[in-house]
Amino acid sequence: MALQDLETMSRNENGIETAIGVLKQRFGERLKTSKSLLEQHAHTMTYIPSQLPDAVVFAESTEEVQHVVRVCADYKVPIIPFGTGTSLEGGVNAPAGGISIDLNSMNQIIKVNAEDLDCVVQPGVTREALNDHLRDTGLFFPIDPGANASLGGMAATRASGTNAVRYGTMRENVISMKVVMPNGDVVKTAARTRKSSAGYDLTKLLIGSEGTLGIITELTIRLHGVPERISAGICQFETVEGACNATIMAMQMGLPMARIELLDALQVEMINKYSGLDYRCMPTLFLEFHGTSDGVNEQVELFSEIAETVGGGVILWEKTTEARNKLWKARHDAYYAMLAWRTGCEGIATDACVPISRLAECVAETQKDAESLNLVAPVIGHVGDGNFHITPLVMMDDKDEVARAEEFIERLNMRAIAMEGTCTGEHGIGQGKRRFLRIEHGTGADIMASIKKAIDPDNIMNPGKVVGYQE
């Protein structure tokens, strides 16, 4: 599939029209069909072109979601769950039209179980809203994909981000969910316990299913104690390889790094310009350590020793909370820094993830490939997890450059897969990576398709995403 070519799927015109009529009776003004609103509910944050739904319904309860699903099931109409719309792989597009179900009004924090280090939330709660709410409890929710995404969307995408290296991804941090299945049944996926051996792991099956198996209407998620001390700083290296090797050694020693983020020299230059910083333009690790005061000292000492052995400089500390926030704000704004660097370009998101022992090699080969294809492509990465994003900045009206970017991405994904890695560490398959899912998983993709078919025989749940199935 070319970067800008999207699969066309046949539309069930009559069904869509009827379903909208039926839903209108119940939802009234909470069902919208205006062009501007439909556009807001298709893609805005990626290079992938928009494919609009036919209507948007604003649901306010599990029971309302159930109603929408039942109507869509009756008329075999696609239903696309919508959180904050920050998917990078076409997750909220509607290739066969249908109903976008906006879950942002389901934004209640239902219960904080401080003793159990968990809380129960509706899917429209964003991670920032949750952490604001938790401010005085001594607890926090660590997963931070950059965007202020909704927790439902993050679970559906199996999202992670900068501090997954210590706290895990959504896979490790969702205990249980309430999900409306394609037949309208409401399923509670698991007990509210730290572990369970009771049957198939429906929680984990639904996490990362990208809305193709059901719609999440409630989540029980793990919380963590706010560490006594947080220290952040940067450490610069002569080479990307040196930075990767420092990461490998830290992970091998079992250092509980809270964040360890790589930026290549080009990316540092971009964020310097965009965020008014003044770092030397060389491969850099952004670091954060969490622990007790003594624990952090110990970690820092060990990391400094490691860095020295692989040609790293001394750690430059951000001593105040403000300075630390500025550091991570700059990291999170890297995407905007890229777009600002080359006016009018699109950033083509990539998401390779490899075993950490192959990371230095994978990044180096990929950078070389970008150079040989004459692409501007800064690197930023969650290197403690072996996950990195190299983002070709492409003028989409330059056919030749688009073709080179396609070739680059093809080779990147194949390289990651050949290194026992994956084409996506945290963004998901969406529309953009379906072909690579099949290459990566082989017969496993058939099993996925058979599960999809068993649970959603009419293919109404976010069709055209993740995995298709033969009729």
Next chain:
Amino acid sequence: MALQDLETMSRNENGIETAIGVLKQRFGERLKTSKSLLEQHAHTMTYIPSQLPDAVVFAESTEEVQHVVRVCADYKVPIIPFGTGTSLEGGVNAPAGGISIDLNSMNQIIKVNAEDLDCVVQPGVTREALNDHLRDTGLFFPIDPGANASLGGMAATRASGTNAVRYGTMRENVISMKVVMPNGDVVKTAARTRKSSAGYDLTKLLIGSEGTLGIITELTIRLHGVPERISAGICQFETVEGACNATIMAMQMGLPMARIELLDALQVEMINKYSGLDYRCMPTLFLEFHGTSDGVNEQVELFSEIAETVGGGVILWEKTTEARNKLWKARHDAYYAMLAWRTGCEGIATDACVPISRLAECVAETQKDAESLNLVAPVIGHVGDGNFHITPLVMMDDKDEVARAEEFIERLNMRAIAMEGTCTGEHGIGQGKRRFLRIEHGTGADIMASIKKAIDPDNIMNPGKVVGYQE
């Protein structure tokens, strides 16, 4: 279902006979039908009566497993994977007969990727064999269910044990698996990376599926660095509630306890007698701390403060490796200590797990119930995970006692479920808990059944376990 009544399933006599004939051609002396061998491959460790397979095949490679599965699929014959046979819930029984496939010869450690903190093993490798192999690497595999189980069986059961509280269960420690599916396809469930968002999580779906969806023939599992220091000891409390509350506070503070195991006074008395120890007979926590030298000191100091506030005594340290090993050996031998306590009894394994905030209440109510039913039932538990085993010691020829034990178990499982918990934290559903799976999961059990039917339409994979489906 009464304790001793097992479901009867219809046998496919002709298919079984034909399949055995076909398999005999390939496996020769590696296919056995002698009574004694069949008995060894049905249950030996639990109160659940044995249901023998018709033949045992000793497979030595993925390709051989694939061959057996294809033959069984052709003739619609049940196939029951067998590791060390330590399942507590009827996992290796053959209620409709069929072929037991013994995987103990698949015991190669294929590769240790020290840089990535993982290794690739065949399913017949036991956890002790793996740790022996890792001895000089500075790495270890932490999960310890007590029995020296095979890693394939542990993954299939989503096993955990004493140090899951720190290192997680098999769910968190299996990165990827090679699995022979019911149609004979070999599926690699995931890349060898720390994280992935590539499609449905087949790894997690297969973990805990108890052989009902496929046969694991290779596992890539996480390893951990051997901590610089390990300290173990015991802390005694006036009440079980005090011990539970100390556990809750430690977990809430984020103390990275490596093990925190509760024994009630009766259980302490039993292990004193069986293992020649001399602890005071009162509620006791067995503790282990892992970390750097300073880190362990810090943890111990914090735990001691906690214990003091809830009426715990000082920690009695086991200062030598030998003494530490003796402590944990006694813990692991608790099952045998129980059986020895009441000659001729069976121990009816239970496995309730609740949110930790409900633990003290759940244990107290359950103990009271045992007392009111006049059952001898010691408590032992992985309390950091909210998981405890209370084990009625029952004379199986005493109908009245059996009936009281049934009532007790019914109420225990319903109590745990009512407290947002589960009937099984780590033993699995097997045959024994199928009814409770349905009570616990409701419509979720239907989803499980539809997945089973999609992947194994002829119900040949370990039939009669976990979840059934309507024909």
